[in-house]
Amino acid sequence: MSQKFLFLLADGMGDWPIESLSGKTPLEVAKTPVMDRLAKEGVVGTCATIPETMPPGSDVANMALLGFNPETYHTGRGPIEAAAQGLELKEDDVVWRTNLVTIDNFGPDGIMRDYSGGHIHTETSRVLVNAVANACGSETFEFIPGVQYRHLLVQKGGASAPEAQFDIRPPHDITDQPIDRDYAVYAQSPRLLAYLNCAASVLAEHSDAGAVTNLWPWGQGKALRLPQFADLFGRRSAVISAVDLIKGLGRAAGMDVIDIPGATGLLDTNYQGKVDAAISFLNGGGDFVFVHLEGPDECGHGGQIEDKIESIARFDKLVAAPLSEAFPDAAVLVCCDHFTPIAVKTHTKDPVPFFLHAKGLPASGVSAFTERTAQETGLHIDKGYELLPYAFSQIG
């Protein structure tokens, strides 16, 4: 039986020094006694999770951290989330990740106000998605409901269509910025623009729309096909996350995907539910569990310093602490997928800090687990998809 393995990931936790925190990062300010101790006793370093040729998306980074080279396997964010839903795609289909967003004045002069449509709840979003799908349905586009503001638009036969090459920015990258560049791209496709305009008029008249004004399709690609995690690493594995992209990666890799009621991806997520699920999976014969917390990333996108600090402290207290206590002999790998600095409210490509704690490893002796201490050890993993094989090789 192989050693139990806990891979705990705090999405977007990494940050830059912040002036109002006296030049410290949220991770440096947050109270994280458990991670600090485990890092001190374990191996600490940095890892470049994003290939040079690719944008710093959570999809790219988490695919790499699960051991898959994104340059080989990544077809888009939409296909990963389609996998999460078990959506069957034909080889010539393209699927777009589609946000319900808030835009001032959708058009050449529009401004992206909120990538999440006011953090709309799933039940309401379903009503809106169905209303748009019913009113705007076409032979080419099928709009499929997902979770909260995150949905899917299937473009039938899209693999060979011009839209497959469109470069639309993720809406969370352009908060409060003009959308002229992206609008000009949408406008190159009369059928896509017609669908988006139809959706906008449905939403404008819908009493449940709240802050949601528009659809924002992006991250399109063909179906995701991954090798199986068990074949690669010989371990029975599971992913636990509130977000579809992690579930999609897990499902495509043949991992167990454990749904947690009340897991929201926000600061108030169901920590206990995630921890309990991880414990029962490992006690039930599982070897490896990937527990993903979205909270720090959302706070980074929102520019909320205090909430980001709090979400990191909760990650330590409500995830790292109970899990490392429940499995004192397990290997523990902790990192983030990318930085989401408060200063820029979006993802960056900075190498991320990580630590690996397991019996028999040389102790790093670091004073705390931070971006700075991780860099100072000099240990650097140059490719994100090599971190997990590295960790498995270290624990024997």
Ligand SMILES: [Zn+2]
């Ligand atoms: Zn992320």
